[in-house]
Amino acid sequence: MNPFIFRTRINQIELLGKRAKNLEELLIEIKQISSASIYHHTHRFLEQHIFFSPEHPNDFSYWITTSLGLKQLGEIIASVEMFEFKDIELLRNKFVEIIQKYLLDNSSLRNCIPGEEFHFMSSKMFILSTPFQAHNLEDFLNCLKKITIHSFYFHMFEAKMRLQKGENDFSRWLKDNGFRQLGEQISYLDPYTHTLEGLRKKIINLIENYQKR
Amino acid sequence: MKLIKDYSQIVGKEIIDELYLVADKLKGKKIQNINSTLSGGGVAEILSRMIPLMKDLGLDVGWDVLDADNKFFEITKKIHNALHGLGVDINEEEYDYFLQVNKANKDKILDQSDIVYIHDPQPIALIDQDRDQGKKWLWRCHVDFSKPKENVWEFLKAFIKKYQAAVFSAPAFARFLDCRQILISPSIDPLSDKNRNLEKREIDFVLEKYGIDPDKPIITQISRFDHLKDPLGVIESYRLVKKYIDCQLILAGGGASDDPQTAEVLKEAENLASADKDIFVLHLPSQSNLEINALQRASTVILQKSLKEGFGLTVCEALWKQKPVIASAVGGIPLQIAHKYSGILTYTTEGTAYWIKQLIQEPEYAKRLGDHGKKHVANNFLITRQIQDYLLLFLSLYNKSDIVDLG
Structure with a gap:
């Protein structure tokens, strides 16, 4: 059995100096900003609110709803099934498609009030090794309880979409090491509909129940 | 003096271990911080807290201050006001003097550091890429930069663009610049007198000192007496609440008493409050951290009804004490409060009053x-997070790609 080496990552937030005051400007920037920026604006909330789920799961829907007052569009953007996307470019295309359609159907759109512009940001990811290593399922469970939320986030979210592995690291390791069913159970969990701590608890429960069988 | 391990009890040992892991990657790098004063003001306060902790993490980090006279600081005060959007007149002779002082400091102040971290506009012109080959330069802007006056912005921009990166406290401060721009929010120190846990007797002592009734709901705003903090609007909101709920209001804060605006606003607040024994207008000296802590901890609801705000760190201080906070949706406040999840964001005096009543009457909510x-504060706005951001900032000078594997 290959050991699971727990790693962690820390983000540095970069300001891109680009802003939008209405939906048209938002669309222009969404089309051309870096994929790291799209990723940042759709995942930032997860780590900022690790114990509870805010109403808007991404910056775009939050701004469209609260600063532009476009509640219907905000809800559509908020409801995009992030879990289905393995690639940031596909996610970008989805947002572009939704906003373009909305702009075609709605001609008179207003600017946000001054001071509430959307500011585009991005993030630079620094990956580090942690002292935690698992050589069997019991080790894995113990480590899962101890690692920081940033390490947990790295293996659940960054691995799949930002590092383009197509799947979270936990499921892959479990499947590769004889725990196929457990690995699949974890990969079916939609991590975007849980808080990070809630998701960690759920995975811990799945493993503990598996051990009791 | 606090050690970095003292913060384990608050943020967890794992977070402190991560700081050590990152700090280890900066071994061999010497970092020099430069600002304009060793004491007084927010920049000196945060540096005096952070630098010992960074040294404790094993970093070779130093702190030096500009050698300058009153004439220089009068000019930099004008620059500061212009960055806040005030119309000020700075003439050629004053710009020249500003540059002269910076130039005169170059030989005296710059050491053999690998990274020079310049704080605020005063020492901004120390940068000299031609002379100091190999040094990395960072500029940290601690002031509200949302609407700088164009002429002063153009003057500063000529220097900023020479830096490897500029660091701002809020997204709205970002500009079109040739250098990278990094977001680093301010932070609070949970072990400082202003934020540490207090014994009940310490809180009771302060309430008794000012004659505040601990058994009647207390609404509090902590801020300097300044029109932009809207203390008169706070009194108005309180009066709307008082019609239905017997409560008390504390308006407490500092501000230099010889500042004409502070004196004027304080007087207006005192006049409005004079007929109501349940309003406490407390003009506190700048060292009153324990008293502010006690007043916040004794409060039922805390307000920050600012009309304009840079970051509004008093919101974090109140949230850290697990208090329900009602604050204006201005400046950096929405970064600290998610409406109806971690506090309440309001836009008007009436809306503030409405939510005060709700929160007093729905204590569970x-x-x-x-x-x-x-x-939210524990996760995002403690000093350990800011130290981590600084470490990443230094590391990013040597790693260009979006994803950096530090091994």
């Missing part, structure tokens, strides 16, 4: 807001 608020 108010408690939930406070609980969420504390967790």
Whole structure:
């Protein structure tokens, strides 16, 4: 059995100096900003609110709803099934498609009030090794309880979409090491509909129940 | 003096271990911080807290201050006001003097550091890429930069663009610049006198000192007496609440008493409050951190009804004490409060009054807001997070790609 080496990552937030005051400007920037920026604006909330789920799961829907007052569009953007996307470019295309359609159907759109512009940001990811290593399922469970939320986030979210592995690291390791069913159970969990701590608890429960069988 | 390991009890040992892991990657790098004063003001306060902790992490980090006279500081005060959007007149002779002082400091102040971290506009012109080959330069802007006056912005921009990166406290401060721009929010120190846990007797002592009734709901705003903090609007909101709920209002804060605006606003607040024994207008000296802590901890609801705000760190201080906070949706406040999850964001005097009544009468809901608020601050706005951001900032000077594997 290959050991699971727990790693962690820390983000540095970069300001891109680009802003939008209405939906048209938002669309222009969404089309051309870096994929790291799209990723940042759709995942930032997860780590900022690790114990509870805010109403808007991404910056775009939050701004469209609260600063532009476009509640219907905000809800559509908020409801995009992030879990289905393995690639940031596909996610970008989805947002572009939704906003373009909305702009075609709605001609008179207003600017946000001054001071509430959307500011585009991005993030630079620094990956580090942690002292935690698992050589069997019991080790894995113990480590899962101890690692920081940033390490947990790295293996659940960054691995799949930002590092383009197509799947979270936990499921892959479990499947590769004889725990196929457990690995699949974890990969079916939609991590975007849980808080990070809630998701960690759920995975811990799945493993503990598996051990009791 | 606090050690970095003292913060384990608050943020967890794992977070401190991560700081050590990152700090280890900066071994061999010497970092020099430069600002304009060793004491007084927010920049000196945060540096005096952070630098010992960074040294404790094993970093070779130093702190030096500009050697300058009053004439220089009068000019930099004008620059500061212009960055806040005030119309000020700075003439050629003053710009020349500003540059002269910076130039005269170059030989005296710059050491053999690998990274020079310049804080605020005063020492901004120390940068000299031609002379100091190999040094990395960072500029940290601690002031509200949302609407700088064009002429002063153009003057500063000529220097900023020579830096490897500029660091701002809020997204709205970002500009079109040739250098990278990094977001680093301010932070609070949970072990400082202003934020540490207090014994009940310490809180009771302060309430008794000012004659505040601990058994009657207390609404509090902590801020300097300044029109932009809207203390008169706070009194108005309180009066709307007082019609239905017997409560008390504390308006407490500092501000230099010889500042004409502070004196004027303080007097207006005192006049409005004079007929009501349940309003406490407390003009506190700048060292009153323990008293502010006690007043916040004794409060039922805390307000920050600012009309304009840079970051508004008093919101974090209140949330850290698990208090329900009602604050204006201005400046950096929405970064600290998610409306109806970790506090309440309002836009008007009437809206503020409405939510005060709700929170006093629904203590369970108010408690939930406070609980969420504390967790949000613990996760995002403590000094350990700011230290981590600084370490990443230094590391990013040597690693260009979006994803950096530090091994």
